[in-house]
Amino acid sequence: MFRKRVALVVVAGMLGPVGCTSEEGTGVAEPTDAVVTASTTASPSASPSSSPSASPSPTPSASPSPTPVPVTGPNQVLVTMVVTGGFAGVHKEVTVRGDRTVHAGGKGERSVHRADAAEFTEVRTLLGDPALDDVSDFTKNMQAADLFQYTLRFDGRTVITDRSVEEPALDRLIDALSEWLPER
Known part of the structure; x- marks a missing residue:
């Protein structure tokens, strides 16, 4: 894409x-x-010379269902999420690779484990949700203090959010990845 x-x-x-x-x-x-x-x-068709009178393309009545993202190799990084901030100054991260390994860490603690097939397919399906294409690259409440900041890297993009705006597709991905974060 x-x-x-x-x-x-x-x-x-x-x-x-x-x-x-x-x-x-x-x-x-x-x-x-x-x-x-x-x-x-x-969109790839958008250009500065586009006519303002051009009619927009019709939107489909039903959104396409998510398809798991492909795995191209064992060293492929499918997604990385870094969680920072909060009152205690949290810094945690999780990375999911193409070989189903999940690398997690925070506060000097590191772990590597293998996701089971169902968990791995779930994360790949969440990453393949077309609704992620509509998620803003940066969403942050500039007046709030001590919110966690989530930085996700996937599909060649970086998305930064503090979850102050409801983004269901992104929220599902963050929730799934959070299961692998260290407790402390």
Whole structure:
């Protein structure tokens, strides 16, 4: 699957600083509960010269069902998730490889074990969910403190979230991978 990457530019000058509003006439900006999201995936047919009058392609009535991502070799890294933050300063990570090994670690603790066939197929199916294509690359509540930050690397992308925005496909993947994280 090929995707073009384009930069999303937001003109903040019209709105004021991110996460702030101003009462009319006061000139004083007050913080809000802002959540910043950005997506850099564009369809391959999108181009700067596209006609604004072109009609959008119809959306299918039912979303395609997830298909497990293929495994190309035992050293293939299917997905890596790093969890950081929180009040205690957590740093945990998990990596799933093509040979079904799961490498997990945190606070000096390291483990490697082999996922059973059902767990491995579940993760591959979650990674193959077409809904992941619509997930923003960056979703973070800029006003919240001490939330965990999840950085996932899969399919040539990096997705960063604090789970402040509901993304069902991503949430299912994070939940499945979290099962392998160390307890401490």
